[in-house]
Amino acid sequence: MAGIYVHVPFCQQRCSYCDFYFVTTARSHAPFVAALCKEIEAYALAYGGREPVTTVYFGGGTPSRLSLEDLNAILATIERGFDISALDEVTIEINPEDVDGAYLRGLRALGFTRVSVGIQSFFDQDLEFMNRSHTAAQAEEVLGAVNETDFTSYSVDLIFGVPGQPEEYWAANLEKAVRSGAPHISTYSLTVEAATPLARMVRDGEVTPIEDDRSGELYQFTMDYLKGSGYDHYEISSFALDGHRAVHNQSYWAHKNFLGFGPSAHSFWSDESRALRWANIRNLNRYVGLIESRGEPVEFRETLDDDTLVNEYIMLRLRTSEGFSISNLTDSHGIDLYDERVDDLAWLESEGLIHPIRNDVVRLTDAGKALCDVVTTKLMLG
Numbered sequence: 392m393a394g395i396y397v398h399v400p401f402c403q404q405r406c407s408y409c410d411f412y413f414v415t416t417a418r419s420h421a422p423f424v425a426a427l428c429k430e431i432e433a434y435a436l437a438y439g440g441r442e443p444v445t446t447v448y449f450g451g452g453t454p455s456r457l458s459l460e461d462l463n464a465i466l467a468t469i470e471r472g473f474d475i476s477a478l479d480e481v482t483i484e485i486n487p488e489d490v491d492g493a494y495l496r497g498l499r500a501l502g503f504t505r506v507s508v509g510i511q512s513f514f515d516q517d518l519e520f521m522n523r524s525h526t527a528a529q530a531e532e533v534l535g536a537v538n539e540t541d542f543t544s545y546s547v548d549l550i551f552g553v554p555g556q557p558e559e560y561w562a563a564n565l566e567k568a569v570r571s572g573a574p575h576i577s578t579y580s581l582t583v584e585a586a587t588p589l590a591r592m593v594r595d596g597e598v599t600p601i602e603d604d605r606s607g608e609l610y611q612f613t614m615d616y617l618k619g620s621g622y623d624h625y626e627i628s629s630f631a632l633d634g635h636r637a638v639h640n641q642s643y644w645a646h647k648n649f650l651g652f653g654p655s656a657h658s659f660w661s662d663e664s665r666a667l668r669w670a671n672i673r674n675l676n677r678y679v680g681l682i683e684s685r686g687e688p689v690e691f692r693e694t695l696d697d698d699t700l701v702n703e704y705i706m707l708r709l710r711t712s713e714g715f716s717i718s719n720l721t722d723s724h725g726i727d728l729y730d731e732r733v734d735d736l737a738w739l740e741s742e743g744l745i746h747p748i749r750n751d752v753v754r755l756t757d758a759g760k761a762l763c764d765v766v767t768t769k770l771m772l773g
Contacts, residue, residue: 392477393442394642395469397427398653399454400675403488403524407592408550410584412655412673413452423653423675424461426682428468430652435472438650438660443477444469446639453509455489459497466501480504480543480638487525487533495540504543505637507577508533511550513567514560520553522588534571544635546575551609552601553581561609562616569620574635577628578613580606607761614757625712627760644707646700654678654688666695701726702771709767714745714754728753728770735769 401420402413417423447469449462457465462483469475482505483498498506512518515527525533537545547568551561568576583590583600592598614624622630626644629637642649651658655673660666669692672678681688695703701724708715717728728736736753739745744759744766759766 392445392642392647393438394446394448394639394647394649395444395473396639396649396651396656397447397449397454397465398451398651398656398671399423399449399457400452400654401456402451402453403456403486404522405588407520407522407588408581408584410587411452414675417675420457420461422679424457424464426679427465427653429682430688431465431468432472434650434652439472440474441662442648443474445477446480446642447478447482448639449483451484453486453489454483455485455494459494459501462498463501482507482637482639484509485533487529490533490536492536492539495536495542499540499542505545506537506542507546507548507637508537509548510534510568511548512553512560513564514556517550517553517556517560520555521550531567531571534573538572544574546577546637547571547573548577548579550579550581551613552606554598554601562612565613565616569617569622574632575637576617576622576630578610578617578630579628580610610761611757614760623712624760627710627763641711644711646704646707661695661700666700668693668695697724698772700724702773705770706767709753709755709763709770712754714752717748717751717753719751726772731772732770739766739769 398412400413400423401417402415404415405413447466454462466481481503483503484507486509495506510530510533511521511523513527513530518525518527518530534547549564549568551564553560565576565578581589581600583593589598593600617630618624622632623636624630625636626640629640631637646659646661648660649658650660651671654671654675657668657670659668669689671688672681672690678688680686701720704720704724705715721727736745736748739759740747743756744762746754746756753770755763755766
């Protein structure tokens with residue numbers, strides 16, 4: 392079962408922390424949509440009959456910058472080229488300033504089953520610091536509109552660790568999301584990525600990031616609060632009420648095949664003969680130009696060796712509440728971590744970063760979730 396990811400690079404303005412590929416200057420979306428549909432059609436010839444598509448995800452950027460007509464054209468192209476008989480979930484990321492009830496109803500009529508709402512905070516002070524385009528009032532209004540629309544599910548994205556944020560704000564953010572009835576909440580620590588406005592502000596001494604210990608405290612509070620509110624902490628950043636896990640994202644963590652379309656989009660495809668990864672160029676004009684000239688917009692392509700696949704399996708599965716199976720790893724790749732990493736497994740267990748191993752399954756504790764990168768590095772090969 393495969394997934395499809397569509398990267399829509401348009402944004403109204405640049406958020407201070409964002410390092411995803413986007414543009415804020417496009418006057419028309421028509422060239423992008425035409426090129427995107429041609430790219431989808433080209434890949435459908437090679438991949439359309441290989442596996443049924445179970446999930447489609449529109450990310451960005453800001454996909455809700457596109458009109459319903461544009462979205463319909465893209466979905467229709469996917470439907471023509473791929474087997475969607477097993478389609479289980481169709482998600483689109485939306486920003487509060489872009490949508491109203493009519494747009495949301497239009498999304499539902501097009502076949503979208505799920506929306507992911509980029510709230511980030513319910514407080515204007517935080518939103519101004521992050522240079523978000525919406526206001527706190529719009530954040531609350533959009534959730535009311537989503538609740539009035541017949542989506543199968545929806546998610547709320549929130550960011551913690553904002554420098555200078557009053558202590559009570561983060562608890563209030565979580566409370567507002569829970570009280571809104573959001574069946575899925577994703578929480579992310581504010582990180583300083585290179586070549587972002589936030590990185591410049593830190594470099595120039597305008598902003599001091601919060602201490603790691605404080606970030607860990609906020610993450611622990613998040614886990615406690617949301618689990619106490621009935622949410623299943625099924626992945627490092629993801630909390631869901633029963634039956635509302637993000638199916639598309641779970642396919643990433645299960646290392647399933649997916650195709651990515653649009654500038655900067657990544658793809659992964661593995662079969663019995665080889666495993667491939669490739670990525671498109673991070674430039675909208677070049678992306679459109681290459682497709683219009685019948686070129687390929689791929690920036691890099693690589694064949695993954697077995698050690699890389701093992702390391703990715705460990706990294707991705709550790710993010711989930713189910714963890715990974717040592718015996719499955721042995722059966723699929725011939726690697727026995729009891730031989731390769733027995734001392735590291737013992738140390739991680741003694742430090743309380745992984746649960747005591749039962750039935751060959753390695754799972755992170757709450758303390759381990761806060762130090763997931765450390766645990767992953769201990770267990771990866773090489």
